[in-house]
Amino acid sequence: MIQITNLTKTYGAGNKTVHALNGVDLQINSGMFGLLGPNGAGKTTFMRILAGIVNPSGGSIRVDGHDLTTEVGKHAVKSMLGYLPQELGMYTELSAEQFVDYMAILKGLDDSKKRNKRVSEVLEMVGLHDVAKRKIKGFSGGMKRRVGIAQALVNDPKILIVDEPTAGLDPEERIRFRNLLVNLAADRVVLLSTHIVEDIGQTCRDLAVLAKGRILFRGSPADMLQATEGHVWTLTMSGLEKPNHDLTVVSMLHLAEGTQYRLVGASAESYPSAQLTQPGLEDAYVWLMKQEPER
Amino acid sequence: MKRFSLKYTLLTYRLDQLWFPLAFWAFFVILTLLLSNEEQDFNIARAYIGVAVPLIGGFMAAYAILDDPAIELRFATPIRAAQILFERTILIFIIQTVSALAFIVFALLSGVDFAPLGNALNLHLAWIVPTLTMIALGTFGAILGAQTMIGSFLVGLVWIIEVIIRDGMAVNNWKYAYIFMGILAPEHPDLIGNQVALFALSATFLFFTWLLLHKQERYI
Numbered sequence: 001m002i003q004i005t006n007l008t009k010t011y012g013a014g015n016k017t018v019h020a021l022n023g024v025d026l027q028i029n030s031g032m033f034g035l036l037g038p039n040g041a042g043k044t045t046f047m048r049i050l051a052g053i054v055n056p057s058g059g060s061i062r063v064d065g066h067d068l069t070t071e072v073g074k075h076a077v078k079s080m081l082g083y084l085p086q087e088l089g090m091y092t093e094l095s096a097e098q099f100v101d102y103m104a105i106l107k108g109l110d111d112s113k114k115r116n117k118r119v120s121e122v123l124e125m126v127g128l129h130d131v132a133k134r135k136i137k138g139f140s141g142g143m144k145r146r147v148g149i150a151q152a153l154v155n156d157p158k159i160l161i162v163d164e165p166t167a168g169l170d171p172e173e174r175i176r177f178r179n180l181l182v183n184l185a186a187d188r189v190v191l192l193s194t195h196i197v198e199d200i201g202q203t204c205r206d207l208a209v210l211a212k213g214r215i216l217f218r219g220s221p222a223d224m225l226q227a228t229e230g231h232v233w234t235l236t237m238s239g240l241e242k243p244n245h246d247l248t249v250v251s252m253l254h255l256a257e258g259t260q261y262r263l264v265g266a267s268a269e270s271y272p273s274a275q276l277t278q279p280g281l282e283d284a285y286v287w288l289m290k291q292e293p294e295r
Numbered sequence: 296m297k298r299f300s301l302k303y304t305l306l307t308y309r310l311d312q313l314w315f316p317l318a319f320w321a322f323f324v325i326l327t328l329l330l331s332n333e334e335q336d337f338n339i340a341r342a343y344i345g346v347a348v349p350l351i352g353g354f355m356a357a358y359a360i361l362d363d364p365a366i367e368l369r370f371a372t373p374i375r376a377a378q379i380l381f382e383r384t385i386l387i388f389i390i391q392t393v394s395a396l397a398f399i400v401f402a403l404l405s406g407v408d409f410a411p412l413g414n415a416l417n418l419h420l421a422w423i424v425p426t427l428t429m430i431a432l433g434t435f436g437a438i439l440g441a442q443t444m445i446g447s448f449l450v451g452l453v454w455i456i457e458v459i460i461r462d463g464m465a466v467n468n469w470k471y472a473y474i475f476m477g478i479l480a481p482e483h484p485d486l487i488g489n490q491v492a493l494f495a496l497s498a499t500f501l502f503f504t505w506l507l508l509h510k511q512e513r514y515i
Contacts, residue, residue: 051371054512071509075373083371089364091307102303106372110297151368 001189002028002050002159007059009045009213020045022213024059032185034204035193036285042213043193044086047163050191051083064158077159079108082152086163086193088144092137096128096147099136103151122150126180142173149180159189166199178203201281209285211292221281228264228279228287235274236260245270248286264290298374304382309362313390316351320394323347327405340402341412344395344422345478350454352391353429357437357446359383360508367515376508380501384434388426395422412481420490421477428474428493429454431500438504441513472496 007024010017020042037043048054049061052074060069064080067073091099100119109115123129126146131139136147145165152160162181166174181190182203194200200207201221209217209224217224232250235243238258243249247265254260264286268274279287323343327336360383363369369379399409399418412418429450437446457464457474464473465480471492476483483489507513 048512048515053367053370053515055510075375078371078373081371083368085367085371087367089367091365094303094306098303098306102300102307103368103372105300105303106298106369106374108298108373 001030001064002026003060003062004028005060007046007049007061008057009042009049009054010057019213021049021056024210024213024215026208026215026218028189028191029206030185030187030189031206032182032190032192032204034200034207035191035210036195036197036200036207037193037210038195038289041195041210043195043210044163046210047085047161047191047193050159051081051085051161052078079155080158082155082157082160084145084148084152084160084162084165086167088148090136090144090147093135095133095135096123096139096143096150097132099147100150100154104154107155109155118154118156119150122153125153126150127176142169142177145169145173145177149177153184157188159191160184161191161193163193164195165192166194166196174199197282197285209288211289216288216292221284224281224284224288225279228284230276231264231266231287232277232279232283233263233265233268233271233274234260234277235263235268235271243268243271248290250283250286298372298378299382304386307365308386309358312355312358312387315355316348316390316394319343319347319351320398323398324401327402327407333406333408336402336405336407337409337411340398340407340409341421341478343398345425346454346458346475348391348395348422349425349429349474350450351394352387352426353433353450353454354447355387355390356384356430356433357450358443359387359434359437361437361441361443361514370511370515376505380434380505380508384430384501387430391426391430392423395426412478417477417481417486421481424477424490424493425474427497428500431497431504435500435504438507438514 004024004026007021009021010019012018024046035043035046045054049056052068056069060067062068063077066076068077094102097119100122101115104115104119109118120129123132126149128143128146128150136144139147166177169177178199181192184190192199192203205220207221208215236255236258237243243261243263247263247268249261250264251262252259263274264283323339327339330336330339360379409418412421432453433446433450436449437443440446461475461479464470465476465483470476470483470485471489473489474493476486476489
């Protein structure tokens with residue numbers, strides 16, 4: 001569905017050049033695809049390129065056979081696209097229904113009967129049907145995000161791009177949002193970009209980790225966990241002593257016998273009492289990031 | 296597919312872009328009523344339609360495209376750059392047209408004689424041409440600099456320079472870039488050439504704005 005080859009994006013010139021993306025190769029098929037990475041990794045640039053808003057500096061991208069580096073290709077891709085940007089700007093004086101209706105018109109849904117039906121359907125889908133007539137300015141952050149996803153879905157897109165959709169949402173809203181995305185991924189490509197590891201682990205069978213504009217990992221969450229086996233320990237230490245030796249503390253817990261640390265690193269042989277433990281996705285992410293500077 | 300809705304274009308239009316020209320209109324109306332004098336009234340009327348209306352149009356145009364909260368969502372839809380440009384500037388031109396025409400009607404009812412500006416066509420070209428030029432300049436400046444402030448600064452700068460050195464603008468080749476010739480020097484022998492040149496300049500500004508609008512990443 002999406003074929004990306006040697007994608008690069010640079011900003012600025014001379015010694016102020018920033019390489020936002022540096023030789024990204026990816027193939028993305030139907031279903032939910034997660035793009036994980038720290039802030040500043042190049043995720044938003046990548047998503048904006050796929051949405052046809054940002055032009056790549058090099059490489060090729062084909063989406064459903066259309067070349068996204070040409071104006072004709074961009075126009076074709078935008079017609080089959082749903083996009084929820086990280087910074088979601090809306091016309092807050094409009095009601096949820098009006099806003100989604102307006103976006104539907106901009107996306108080319110001209111038949112007013114069909115459009116009204118579709119607007120109603122997507123608002124129902126995101127659980128906003130009851131407040132459809134209310135102005136967006138009175139909505140909570142989570143509700144605004146749901147309006148955002150409703151507008152993204154209104155043209156029944158083949159590809160849905162959502163950039164950091166759960167940032168700033170409370171736990172209940174996050175769960176609700178994740179479940180909604182998984183449901184939507186049943187019959188389309190859903191591209192989820194986030195720096196929240198948990199969001200990916202709960203939703204994606206396929207993921208890529210991006211850091212400093214490069215793909216560090218490509219595979220399933222299970223593959224990522226497997227790659228981290230043998231690099232996660234728990235260690236309990238008393239007093240003021242803290243673990244070092246190039247080990248990253250992923251979490252710590254104060255117990256009666258001391259502080260229990262969860263550690264990620266190449267080796268914990270300096271601590272004989274360290275217990276090897278099963279890695280979680282967060283550990284796997286930290287392990288990948290630890291290896292990144294060596295590349 | 297039309298991908299256009301007048302209803303939502305109006306509903307999403309910023310109200311301050313309506314109050315701003317309305318406030319200027321009201322100010323000039325009050326000024327005319329206070330200074331009830333035939334010659335003064337003519338000067339006030341031409342200052343409004345030929346000098347103030349273009350300035351207001353230029354300022355509003357600088358904000359027309361980039362001052363859109365949903366610009367990233369809009370860019371992700373398959374709307375053509377030409378449509379964005381047209382949709383956003385035409386409304387400003389319409390508002391300025393209504394303002395100018397309403398003032399002309401008010402001025403005529405107040406007894407102002409527009410004869411010094413020539414026939415009806417000349418009268419209307421005297422405000423249409425500079426308004427179009429300033430709208431095109433404001434839009435182009437904002438898009439070129441990817442900032443609304445740059446567009447409004449450019450409009451303000453050109454306006455103030457041309458108002459201050461208006462006599463100098465009427466001579467040499469500068470006369471073709473003299474935005475206010477139709478209203479301040481209506482008997483100039485090169486008026487038609489000036490208006491054709493300004494129209495071409497506006498078209499050029501709008502063409503380059505359209506070209507630049509394809510680089511959507513500059514504006515998000």
